[in-house]
Amino acid sequence: MDKLELLAPAGDLERLKVNLLYGADSVYIGGEKFSLRANATNFTLDEIKEGCSFAHKLGKKVFLTLNIVFHNEDMEEVFNYIDEVVLCGIDAFIVSDAFIISYIKEKYPQVEVHLSTQNSTTNYETVKYFKDEGVDRVVLAREVGEKDIAEIIKKTGVDIEVFIHGAMCTCYSGRCALSNYVTNRDANRGGCSQVCRFAFACCEEKDFTLATKDLNMARYIKNLIDIGVKSLKIEGRMRSLYYLATVIGSYRRIIDGIYDGTLTKEEFSILEERLNKVANRETSSHYFLKEADWTDQYYSGRVEISNQDYLGLITGYDKENGCLILIERNYFKIGDDVEIFTPTGEVYKYKVYMIYDEDMNELEVARHPEQVLKLKFPEELAKYSMIRRINS
Amino acid sequence: MKILSEFRKKSSIDMTYCDGAILALKDYSVMGKDYYTLEEIEKIVSNNLDKDIFVSLNRNFFNADISYLKDILLRLENIKVKGILFYDLAILQLKKELNLKIPLVWNQTHMVNNYKTCDYYFSRGVEYALLGKEITLDEVVEIIKKSSIKCMVEVVGCASVAFSKRKLLTNYYTDLGKEVKNELNILERVSNDNYIVKEENSGTGFYKEKITNGTGIIKDLYNAGCEYIIMRDDLEKEEDFYELLKDTKQYILEKCSLDSYVSKYKKLGDYTNFFFNKTIYKVKKNG
Structure with missing residues (x-):
């Protein structure tokens, strides 16, 4: 049986590399045009080319989001842009516009087209429609539950991708223009100002809020494997390197552990807790097993759990002094218990017994984010290894 | 150019001064002014044979809906309604599978925004497009002029x-x-704008509280060749809506040449939604 795909979001080239090194099978990126995250850093054509080359060398794939809702003025430019990014080597387009789908499939039949969740696909007849239009994969709406996902796969045979982790839209994706009306920013062209996170005054004693908790499907990965889902998607092209490394690394281990039968309950609990904590937001499985209800939302603004677990990004090794070089992210001190984890899955338990600055001056505490620090360690570690707290 | 109305409730239906209506089918549509059973639609159609009755089936459908949806489409085909407004592409697929002749209206609310995609749907057998409300008048006119599909605005x-x-x-x-209410008026503090939140069986809808007054652009739509304009009865008084329909009908008959019509309906307010207000989507430069 083919393993399902773990698909990660990459807002820039560095995130693309971190995702792939930490175990993603594929990444999805936005170019400088026509992507729904107009205000993310996004990729230039050269960066797309470099990203594709990096991924392909690892036997992995890059998908490009082209999922805005197009206006007349976009139509002149989009065709050239499609030509350009195909030349960069992308493996698939993620599209919501049916005309663009037909255009790409006609001109570039060798390039896959995935139907974006922006189309809010919720049933097998809609999937059949797009199958007939040549779509290779459908990203289902987040409103679709387990039973319906299974039935869609069985009745259509189309490759199905589902979101498993990250922020949720409160409304059907694509069926929301709150951002347009409230802030004049076009939600369906990449300008979403996340109005569903706002609090509104009303006649009741408490503000009206509609924000949802984040999605976390860690404990249902086996269900998704069993019903034949093809790809598991992580949300968040604008997330931090630590977030991506933690989420991708954790899901990689869960998926692999399920396939090879090595995932113990104890290990799963640690991974699930890590996933619950990493975004500072409460999580839920939303529509997967039931209709989403009042327990899946926030009512008093954002209820955030403080997370300062991410202590540093390892950037090199000082051979002369036998030290890891890192950039500090959060406060830590001598005596703290930490874990050093690498993109290839190694995890080292470590008690901080000495901290040095860049010039090897001893420090008691690390209290300046972005400061270059050194920690004694017997061996050099892979680039993009990181340090996290484990005693909090 | 014809006028379609969305009446505030069943008992308000009076098509004397409009060319037809949009009726939301109960359980199969969302954000309707009122909801109608198939039997009620059948009766309205048979009582108004000279009118264009469109039925809205604009819900997102789930697997469990599909078999019922097939029956509904077959029954609507026999009722001979003028067309069906759809959001979910399942309806287009079912039209194909069931070999239905009933005309369809592409009504993906915020997505009907360019002429190429309108033409795409036209090529797939969709006769009409209800254009998105978040595009400018210039964009609307360009779509009407460049696309083969018949447009509704x-x-x-x-x-x-x-x-x-x-x-x-x-x-x-x-x-x-507290006891659940199914309607709530909310205020966004920064913009100082009010919105109406309405909960129904299939979910929750949000509406701008201010009425869009597009009476001033009807002439542009007429000149561009728009097929239908839609008027939704969100006015304070029902009789004002009938008067608006009557005046608009006359305005169109006079080829939109009466300046007095535009002056009179300034009373509906100066909010013109996005007709003259282009949205932005990029708020900072890459770097």
């Missing part, structure tokens, strides 16, 4: 802004520990 009414599958008012009032 909503010119008067409270704009539908968003729809969620969640029961957002039930959830809100459950948290408050």
